[in-house]
Amino acid sequence: xxxxxxxxxxxxxYFPTFSFQDGTLLDTESLADQAIIESFxxxxxxxxxxxxxxxxxxxxxxxxxxxxxxxxIPMVLTYAESNWEVNIDTLCHGDPDGFM
Numbered sequence: 001x002x003x004x005x006x007x008x009x010x011x012x013x014y015f016p017t018f019s020f021q022d023g024t025l026l027d028t029e030s031l032a033d034q035a036i037i038e039s040f041x042x043x044x045x046x047x048x049x050x051x052x053x054x055x056x057x058x059x060x061x062x063x064x065x066x067x068x069x070x071x072x073i074p075m076v077l078t079y080a081e082s083n084w085e086v087n088i089d090t091l092c093h094g095d096p097d098g099f100m
Contacts, residue, residue, distance in 0.1 A: 030055060036076060043086045059083075 033056045037049060055061075060079045064072035080086040 033061070040080060040084075040086055040091065043091045044080065044084055048084045057083075 034054050036056060037044065037052075037054065056064075060076060060083075064075055067075075077086075077088055077091075081088045
C-alpha cells in the first residue's frame with residue numbers, strides 16, 4: 001500500500017489507549033480519528049472535515065472499532081470514496097504530476 005496509508009497504521013500503533021501506573025487512563029481515540037482524517041490530506045474537502053469536527057462519523061467508526069489496520073483501512077477507504085468524494089486512485093498512487 002502507498003506510504004500515506006501506512007502512516008495511518010503507524011500513527012495509530014503509537015497512540016493506543018494508554019494507562020499510567022496510578023490508574024489514570026488517557027483517551028487517545030480522538031487522536032486516532034484525527035490521524036485517519038488528516039491522512040486523506042487535500043483529498044478530503046474542508047466541508048467534510050468541518051462537518052465531523054475531527055471525529056470519524058459513527059457510521060464508519062462503529063464498524064472499525066477493534067479491527068486490525070489491515071482490516072479497517074480498506075473499509076475506511078471505501079467509505080471515504082463513497083461518502084466523502086475522495087479519489088482513492090489519487091490518494092493511493094499520487095497525483096500525475098509526481099507531487100506525492
